Amino acid sequence: MPSTREPYCLLPDGASDVLTLTDPLPLDSGETLSGVQVAYRTWGQLNAAKSNAIMICHALTADQFAVEDHPVTGKPGWWQHLVGPGKLIDTDRYFVICSNVLGGCMGTTGPSSINPATGKPYGLSLPVITLGDMVRAQARLVDHLGIDRLLAVIGGSMGGMQVLQWAADYPDRVIAAAPIATASRHTPQNIAFHEVGRQAVMADPAWADGDYYETGIRPEKGLAVARMAAHITYLSENSLNRKFGRNLQERDKVGFSFDADFQVESYLRYQGRSFVDRFDANSYLYITRAMDYFDLARGTTLADTYRACKARFLLASFTTDWLYPTVESRHIVRALHAGGADVSFVEIESDKGHDAFLLDEPEFFDVLGGWLKSVAAEQGV
Amino acid sequence: MPSTREPYCLLPDGASDVLTLTDPLPLDSGETLSGVQVAYRTWGQLNAAKSNAIMICHALTADQFAVEDHPVTGKPGWWQHLVGPGKLIDTDRYFVICSNVLGGCMGTTGPSSINPATGKPYGLSLPVITLGDMVRAQARLVDHLGIDRLLAVIGGSMGGMQVLQWAADYPDRVIAAAPIATASRHTPQNIAFHEVGRQAVMADPAWADGDYYETGIRPEKGLAVARMAAHITYLSENSLNRKFGRNLQERDKVGFSFDADFQVESYLRYQGRSFVDRFDANSYLYITRAMDYFDLARGTTLADTYRACKARFLLASFTTDWLYPTVESRHIVRALHAGGADVSFVEIESDKGHDAFLLDEPEFFDVLGGWLKSVAAEQGV
Missing domain, CATH: 1.10.1740.110 (Rna Polymerase Sigma Factor; Chain: A)
Incomplete structure (x- = not known):
């Protein structure tokens, strides 16, 4: 009997772990979503203290296939050069998690998923979701993996927005946060x-x-x-x-x-x-x-959003990124400083534009690698 | 009997003067276009010496209705604030011409025009045209009006490209040229x-x-x-x-x-x-x-393109114009200087972006007005 997922889901069968949430997921819109699936990949081993988990968050059109070749396109994982055994995000040392965002199309519940209530694809009947909803689903995955606190949450572009959202919504569950090439709100442009x-x-x-x-x-x-x-x-x-x-x-x-x-x-x-x-x-x-709705100042100020957050932050921007330019990172850095957070910030010289965060940028690698080692050492990992 | 132009031409009957060229128009593609129509407007009176004619050139989506309210939209002419009796481009003093570009849809021959050979609209059977072709059609109009030399050619954006093309192709027919907020070639962006x-x-x-x-x-x-x-x-x-x-x-x-x-x-x-x-x-x-094909360096250098040109130039760019940024104007200025031309250049402080050339920018008005007065005085107009 053919699977009901067959014609709609782009993810090949078995290409990803998939968690089905047992409880309904409340959404920022006020709606609730039942039977949510979260498709994810992990690399490395969770240590006994469960202190070595790193969540990496993907950008708008990426997915959980950060490391291995993509099951649909056959192309290398989007952070294959950063994540792996002996690499900067070393899977011999860390337990690395990446999940497809809520609303996506690589196995996590999105508009192409079958609505369990109707047996048909959601289409536009799926409630409009937010970055907060995406991160709430990720937190359920982290619960399921038995992890209380994440050593680090790292991501670029919309991945960086998820990092910022994690630190805002789960200040006690994030030890260190690296939002890269990103912004705390979408500008009118x-x-x-x-x-x-x-x-x-x-x-x-x-x-x-x-x-x-x-x-x-x-x-x-x-x-x-x-x-x-x-x-x-x-x-x-x-x-x-x-x-x-x-x-x-x-x-x-x-x-x-x-x-x-x-x-x-x-x-x-x-x-x-x-x-x-x-x-x-x-x-x-x-x-x-979801990205357009993103605005962490939430009607107050960004500094207030982060007042409860004790995470260590690394922000990086790229000189020729005109999508999320350096001024946006500086805006976040100022707010974090105002809240007394531990913040490193670096503007990386690059002519590659916004995509630099996905490309070969040795200065960025040095900065991220050094920061992560320092975080891990501080935590005794 | 209904006019064959009726369903295709957006221009209301009688809203514009229209010249039908008697000779075929050769195009840069190598093709030739017969029965070309050039729709145009003029304001003011040509003096006896025929020395007070100014051609203004419109941008991508504008047309010949620079001064009066637009016959389709009812909106004010795009340079109504600059052109008119007593205004900066003073129609009590100058004879001002503006024509719809070749390829356009306000009465000049374009893809929506009837192909005289078939009695049907050209559609994609119209040969692909260039900025050079647009200006060649304008030169025919200037011939028709009995004008040998233009006191000035002025335009912004694609209008500025036409100005540059005029000075390159008809160096002896252009006394002064003001390409505003423009570039000498289209960049890959x-x-x-x-x-x-x-x-x-x-x-x-x-x-x-x-x-x-x-x-x-x-x-x-x-x-x-x-x-x-x-x-x-x-x-x-x-x-x-x-x-x-x-x-x-x-x-x-x-x-x-x-x-x-x-x-x-x-x-x-x-x-x-x-x-x-x-x-x-x-x-x-x-x-x-046509704009994408535009590249005045023509396989040699821009300086070479202008070596024969003795026109006086005024270039102006706007600080926040990221479509044709200041660097593009500077590139032209350098080339003109290398050819020994008389060039003024000003970068206008404005937060309005590329559209600034169409908006209320007093510093720009002062610069353009002063330059035009000086040109006219020099020519005894």
């Missing part, structure tokens, strides 16, 4: 780019008000346009100049047509096309919405 | 944003390979998404923060839905929606393509 992406998806007739799972036709064109627009914000002007300039694609003259003449066009089209094979359009709507 | 817009249009099934004029259904959703993406690049982060911040739309709490919660979303959606009423989707493809 951030919201504007996401809104363009959402409108691109919703403009695709195949989207069908989110009810496309059973038609077999997915809103791939709209999602590809959304991805293309977002992708520009991940790269710096410098890196585009260095990588592509005005170089032409396979021709020494422009073609006087609407084909991809320039290499940068061809590159962007590829980014759009390949994205739709591994991502669900409704998940893109839900997760971008 | 510029191309990338345009490509997102084009893909958004082309992803709309109503686009129908450009053949939508006779269906009565236009690719409005795709074009609206394209406009939204582009609009973000016209505004600075500062102006978005000042205008919208994270302010919510008609609610004191987020709605936990995909409606426009934030004011910036509602604003962008409005920009997209209203744009489609006044602009043709295929024109958007053709004109963005």
Whole structure:
């Protein structure tokens, strides 16, 4: 008998551990979600004292496959160069956890999941979720793994937002927190780019008000346009100049047509096309919405948000990141200082734009590695 | 009998002068276009010496209605505050010309025009055009008006590109040139944003390979998404923060839905929606393509391009313009200096982003006004 998950879930069977939460999950919207599944991967061994657990949090379009090759795309895990035996986040020493966020499409409950109450995919009937909801689901996973306190929570971009949310919501469960290339709130420019992406998806007739799972036709064109627009914000002007300039694609003259003449066009089209094979359009709507709602100041001040938090912080930004520029990290650093927290901050010189946090940045590795060793030593791990 | 132009042309009958070129227009692609129409407006009187003519050039989505209220939208002309009797570009003193660019949709030949050879709209059968082609058509209009030399050519953004093209292609016909908030070539980031817009249009099934004029259904959703993406690049982060911040739309709490919660979303959606009423989707493809092809260095150097040009130049950039930032103007200034040209350059402090060139910027007005007076005095106008 075919699995009911079959046509909707992009995750191949058995490619991930999946926890089904026994209790309903309360959401920031006031709604409650039953039968929530959290898909996750772990690497290394939890020590007897349960003091060596590190949670790493993924960005908007990534997932729990931080280390091994991706089961859908076959590409290397997004932090494969940072996490593993003998690596900076050393799985011979630490127990590392990464879970697919709530709203995602790699096994954790999201709009493409089957609603247990109806036996059909949620689509837009899934309540709109928040970063707080994502982290609440992660905390249930940490409970399930028998871990009281996390040695560190580490992540970049939306992963960094989850780190900030962990430290705000679970101040006693986080010993150290490293939010990288991130912000404590979405700016109007951030919201504007996401809104363009959402409108691109919703403009695709195949989207069908989110009810496309059973038609077999997915809103791939709209999602590809959304991805293309977002992708520009991940790269710096410098890196585009260095990588592509005005170089032409396979021709020494422009073609006087609407084909991809320039290499940068061809590159962007590829980014759009390949994205739709591994991502669900409704998940893109839900997760971008959660990011736009993200604002840790919560009507008071960011300093107040962190007054109860005794975690050690490392913040890092990249000079050419114009999505979450250094000014956003400085804003967080000032608030943490005001609350008396232990904060390190470094702005890394890089021409790679926002994506630098995923790439080969030796200065960043040195800083993160040194900080983590110091945290571990302090905790006797 | 209904006019064959009726369903395709957005320009109301009689709202513009229209010149039909008697000779075919050669294009940079190698093709030739017959029966080209150039829709234009003029203000003021050409003097007996024909020495007081100023050409102003419009940006990507603007048109010849620089001064009077727009015949489709009813909104004020885009440089109404700069051009008119007693104004900075004084129509009591100068004869001012503005024409809709080739490829446009306000009466000049573009993809929505009827191909005289077939009696049907061109659609994508119109050859791909360039900034050089646009300016060549303008030069024919200037010929028709009996003008040998233009006192000044002035424009911002793509208008500035036309100014640069005029000075490069017709060095003896341009006494003074003011390219504002512009660049001498499209960077890969510029191309990338345009490509997102084009893909958004082309992803709309109503686009129908450009053949939508006779269906009565236009690719409005795709074009609206394209406009939204582009609009973000016209505004600075500062102006978005000042205008919208994270302010919510008609609610004191987020709605936990995909409606426009934030004011910036509602604003962008409005920009997209209203744009489609006044602009043709295929024109958007053709004109963005022309801009992406724009590169005045032409395989040699920009300095070489301008070696024959004796025009006086004024360049102005705006501090928060990240579409065509100051570095692009400086690049042009250096090249002009290398060719020995008479160049003034000013970077205007403004938080309004690229759109500053269309807005109330007193420092810019002072600079442009002073420069134009000096040019006119030098020429005895």
